[in-house]
Amino acid sequence: MSEQHVGGEARRNLRRRGEQAMVPDAEFESYYGRPVIKPPVWKVPDVPAYLYLGGTAGVSSLVGEFAAWTGRPRLRRVGRLAGSVGSLASVGALIHDLGRPERFLNMLRVFKPTSPLSVGTWILSPFSAMASATAVSEVTGLLPVAARISGAASGVLGPAMVTYTAVLLADTAVPAWHEGHRKLPFVFAGSALSSGAAVAMVAVPVGEAGPARRLAAGGAALEIAAVTMLEKRIGLPGQAYKRDRAGKLMRLARACTVAGGLAAPFAGRSRVLSVLAGLSLTAGAVATRFGVFEAGMASARDPQYTVVPQRERLAERAAGEDAG
Amino acid sequence: MTDGTYTTYERLAGPLDDPAGEAGYDGQHPPRMGFFTDTSVCIGCKACEVACKEWNLVPGDVLDMTGMSYDNTTELGANSWRHVAFIEQSVPVHEDVDLLGSLSAARSDGEGAGSPTPASTTPEEVAGTRGADLGMPGVGPPVTPGAQGALQGDREVRWLMSSDVCKHCTHAACLDVCPTGSLFRTEYGTVVVQEDICNGCGYCVPACPYGVIDQRPDDGRVFKCTLCYDRLGDGLEPACAKACPTNSIQYGQLDELRERAAERVEKLHERGITEARLYGHEPTDGVGGDGAFFLLLDEPEVYGLPPDPVVTTRDLPSMWRSAGAAAVVTAAAVAMAFVGGRR
Numbered sequence: 001m002s003e004q005h006v007g008g009e010a011r012r013n014l015r016r017r018g019e020q021a022m023v024p025d026a027e028f029e030s031y032y033g034r035p036v037i038k039p040p041v042w043k044v045p046d047v048p049a050y051l052y053l054g055g056t057a058g059v060s061s062l063v064g065e066f067a068a069w070t071g072r073p074r075l076r077r078v079g080r081l082a083g084s085v086g087s088l089a090s091v092g093a094l095i096h097d098l099g100r101p102e103r104f105l106n107m108l109r110v111f112k113p114t115s116p117l118s119v120g121t122w123i124l125s126p127f128s129a130m131a132s133a134t135a136v137s138e139v140t141g142l143l144p145v146a147a148r149i150s151g152a153a154s155g156v157l158g159p160a161m162v163t164y165t166a167v168l169l170a171d172t173a174v175p176a177w178h179e180g181h182r183k184l185p186f187v188f189a190g191s192a193l194s195s196g197a198a199v200a201m202v203a204v205p206v207g208e209a210g211p212a213r214r215l216a217a218g219g220a221a222l223e224i225a226a227v228t229m230l231e232k233r234i235g236l237p238g239q240a241y242k243r244d245r246a247g248k249l250m251r252l253a254r255a256c257t258v259a260g261g262l263a264a265p266f267a268g269r270s271r272v273l274s275v276l277a278g279l280s281l282t283a284g285a286v287a288t289r290f291g292v293f294e295a296g297m298a299s300a301r302d303p304q305y306t307v308v309p310q311r312e313r314l315a316e317r318a319a320g321e322d323a324g
Numbered sequence: 325m326t327d328g329t330y331t332t333y334e335r336l337a338g339p340l341d342d343p344a345g346e347a348g349y350d351g352q353h354p355p356r357m358g359f360f361t362d363t364s365v366c367i368g369c370k371a372c373e374v375a376c377k378e379w380n381l382v383p384g385d386v387l388d389m390t391g392m393s394y395d396n397t398t399e400l401g402a403n404s405w406r407h408v409a410f411i412e413q414s415v416p417v418h419e420d421v422d423l424l425g426s427l428s429a430a431r432s433d434g435e436g437a438g439s440p441t442p443a444s445t446t447p448e449e450v451a452g453t454r455g456a457d458l459g460m461p462g463v464g465p466p467v468t469p470g471a472q473g474a475l476q477g478d479r480e481v482r483w484l485m486s487s488d489v490c491k492h493c494t495h496a497a498c499l500d501v502c503p504t505g506s507l508f509r510t511e512y513g514t515v516v517v518q519e520d521i522c523n524g525c526g527y528c529v530p531a532c533p534y535g536v537i538d539q540r541p542d543d544g545r546v547f548k549c550t551l552c553y554d555r556l557g558d559g560l561e562p563a564c565a566k567a568c569p570t571n572s573i574q575y576g577q578l579d580e581l582r583e584r585a586a587e588r589v590e591k592l593h594e595r596g597i598t599e600a601r602l603y604g605h606e607p608t609d610g611v612g613g614d615g616a617f618f619l620l621l622d623e624p625e626v627y628g629l630p631p632d633p634v635v636t637t638r639d640l641p642s643m644w645r646s647a648g649a650a651a652v653v654t655a656a657a658v659a660m661a662f663v664g665g666r667r
Contacts, residue, residue: 030626031625031627034398037532038532038535041538066662098525099526100544103522106504106506107504110505114336114500115503117525163648166646166650167640167643171531172530172636173530173533185649185650185651186646186650189650193657211661214664215657215658218657218660222657307631310632
């Protein structure tokens with residue numbers, strides 16, 4: 001029956017009304033401490049990997065296209081290949097996560113603007129097709145003109161690849177995701193920029209990787225700033241990013257991202273440093289995706305994240321009505 | 325209301341007179357049907373759970389003793405489309421437990437003084453016709469406080485029971501986020517899964533603000549209450565409502581149910597049961613009102629229900645704006661990284 005939990009925000013708002021003080025000291029009430037909402041059934045590592053791979057592929061494709069336009073053949077090659085491999089692996093992770101993988105194509109029989117997974121499928125499918133066509137041409141040298149068109153198409157879709165997954169998570173009742181719906185796209189953008197740039201820093205000689213180093217530093221800064229906003233500006237659900245396993249993952253992510261981001265601008269002198277910084281950024285981006293995923297799971301499992309903010313909302317509304 | 329006169333906000337989250345019409349059914353479609361679950365007369369018999377399983381061929385789960393009062397079902401899910409919650413509360417001895425409002429003799433503490441109690445009703449008469457004045461069948465909580473031996477000093481046990489079910493929201497997040505079109509709005513305004521379409525993506529599971537729909541792990545697809553869609557077409561009421569011996573579960577046209585519920589709550593208030601409140605009946609709430617709504621005797625979260633549920637897609641325009649802005653930032657960052665130096 002009524003569970004007791006600690007937490008200042010809960011204490012402030014959940015004093016029982018006088019005539020119903022059946023459970024004094026209760027911070028909030030729940031049904032035997034059970035979750036109010038159902039935690040996602042999405043599998044680990046499928047879905048966090050899908051988030052990381054999709055974001056990395058989106059930025060890699062865009063980097064590949066800019067490299068093509070600015071005459072950086074090795075950066076172009078790595079960007080195009082990473083865009084293709086990443087997006088195909090992302091599709092694979094998505095299909096593997098389905099309860100009925102053989103029915104994946106059912107998602108292509110409709111387009112539903114209210115479903116971010118439907119919109120996402122229609123971003124992911126053409127993106128992976130375009131990126132892969134470009135990569136095939138890159139490797140074989142066939143149809144270079146077609147590759148320029150498909151490459152441009154994948155570059156246009158790349159930024160959408162990076163951020164639609166944030167909407168995918170936010171458009172749920174999961175408190176840590178939904179309440180962060182304005183911040184998550186920027187977390188994913190920063191994380192993808194640094195991880196996409198990291199692939200180039202690892203795989204491209206330092207002479208051509210200048211844009212990747214600048215991008216890595218900028219992406220890392222954006223990721224850190226956006227994660228900080230996510231943790232501090234969305235009320236109680238922000239705590240889910242700081243506690244338990246999610247908290248460990250987010251702290252690991254921050255350490256790796258800060259280290260890699262700070263090292264990136266100096267990695268032009270040393271391939272070893274470039275590779276190390278790239279690996280550190282990759283670890284940071286992967287940990288961020290797993291951390292965000294885990295924070296959502298934790299906030300879904302613990303009823304306080306659902307009940308307390310909703311109670312606060314009701315109290316605010318009641319106060320507003322009294323004042324009005 | 326099928327001429328597209330709704331605004332984007334109304335289509336996503338606001339009040340909606342006719343969800344079936346908004347979903348594309350023509351003017352000839354039947355009225356919106358729903359459940360009114362009056363938990364004040366629920367006796368916890370679980371006939372609804374059993375009838376639902378039998379009619380809908382819902383598989384059984386492993387039987388486990390949870391220690392959660394009489395509740396071994398624990399929650400709604402893929403294999404539990406009705407779930408009876410049992411809450412045991414230790415409360416100060418209080419005559420307010422008389423939910424049928426017939427104990428005029430016991431109500432001498434002045435609390436019910438202002439309320440019109442039928443003068444002719446005595447506990448003896450009531451024993452034979454309990455609840456008849458409210459149109460309720462003769463089953464209910466103990467007539468005498470503590471008759472079940474629950475008294476301990478100045479405290480007693482208050483036992484709340486409530487049969488939970490899919491809310492068939494006016495704005496159903498599960499339906500909104502389903503990427504295959506497997507979840508759909510019926511002509512009765514209810515929400516149903518087409519099992520031959522569902523590909524088990526699981527998106528609806530965390531989208532539901534009530535935690536209703538879930539995946540069968542061995543099957544991969546999701547399942548939930550259909551409001552007995554197959555029975556409605558033949559003019560039958562859903563199995564759970566049919567089986568309910570106290571009319572705690574009432575099925576009917578949503579308009580009528582809302583009126584009936586308002587009357588019922590008013591009656592209970594008159595009889596001093598001020599904690600009675602409706603849940604999910606307001607078309608202005610975060611999901612545009614529930615097709616299945618409740619009369620509760622405590623805060624919703626005590627029953628495991630969210631106190632202020634919101635359909636997540638209400639914020640979808642804001643989400644896509646943020647995602648669009650972040651995508652522009654992404655593209656600009658890459659462009660600047662290439663422009664901002666030559667190495």
